Amino acid sequence: MTEMNQNLQKNYFSKHLLDWYREHKRDLPWRRSRDPYYIWVSEVMLQQTRVDTVIPYWHRFLDKFPTVQALADAPEEEVLKAWEGLGYYSRARNLQLAVREVHERYGGIVPDEKEAISSLKGVGPYTSGAVLSIAYNKPEPAVDGNVMRVLSRYFNLDDDIAKPRTRVMMEKLAQELIPEGAAGDFNQGLMELGATVCTPKSPSCLTCPVMEHCAGRIAGKEDQLPVKTKAKPPRPERRLMLLIEGTGEHAGKVLIRQRPQEGLLARMWELPHMELEANSDVKSDKKRQAKAGKWVKRKEGTDPLVYKQEDEAYHAQIQGYMATEEHIPVTASDWVMDVEHTFSHIQWQMSVYRGRIADEKAGVQGFLPFHYRWMAQEEMEKYAFPNVFIRVLDHYFDQ
DNA sequence: AATACGGGGCA
């Protein structure tokens, strides 16, 4: 293609996409506001997360923390609780750190300079571009997965979008395409097209505003683009979990604990559990998958005798763990349920057992390790739990 | 460059 044709193709794209967006844009709650804080919160929530999931969270979050100051002043546990179920919880912790910095250093005004906003916790190339363009209409690119898919197809680019340098290349291209004075609408249009028309599977080319000059479509390659290396399958971990029921003054309550300050699900609450065995010999991706798929969940209603030996071995394992690692003497009993939970890099395959404190005196709050608590069903609203534990707790309290 | 970090939707 000649250079002149490339420029025509780019100009056509910019104009038609912008017109299409202004005609067809969805009525999303954060689009009814120009408040940079509202837009920032929406963009952080939208990282790795679909619009329909985000909407109710966004309303609740801004209802609870309506201003930069309100979020800056809130206890972290309340912020985490408001984020419960949304995933990637470092987003919430980093957002609050960043908002505190905006409050202290910038007088509560979200910075409108690339350098300043990019230095905030949790604000990377995408989020800085999104906030600058949408809230301040600055001509900065906002390249997310939607944008890379759209550009790969329209310009028929076979660069691997999993590579960091491809994102850098796409940012240059996306910036060139921004029409004068219309950065916010154009960037949103690019993402909107990817989300609603130029979808990952079976794109709706016939309704696409730029189909006419889409090089990927003209080459008949829209189904093969974008090129993207596959992620490694998650590593399986067999785990045992306990629902420890209180007695006496703790009757009706279960024992929960807070996770460590750093790492996976940092500072969230959970039911006590342990890894059963380290699959240290599981190296190759194929073996990883085979191992992950091999685990078969136990069905409810199966004759307990079938699993008698396994249950006894598991009881011994987790009782030993609770006594040795946690210094809580526990007796494990009935199997409750099997539950599977897949993170992006780990798959938890968990068997849940009922348990009781073996030594009643150790069940007194003062004698528990500091990160353990007795929790009644009504108190679930006070603690932020990852989804996998909410599923188990709901199952337990509902039966 | 590779890995850690959640959860949901769709065929």
Added chain:
DNA sequence: TGCCCAGTATT
């Protein structure tokens, strides 16, 4: 049920 989706921080 199996596959796909993909921003930021850290190392």
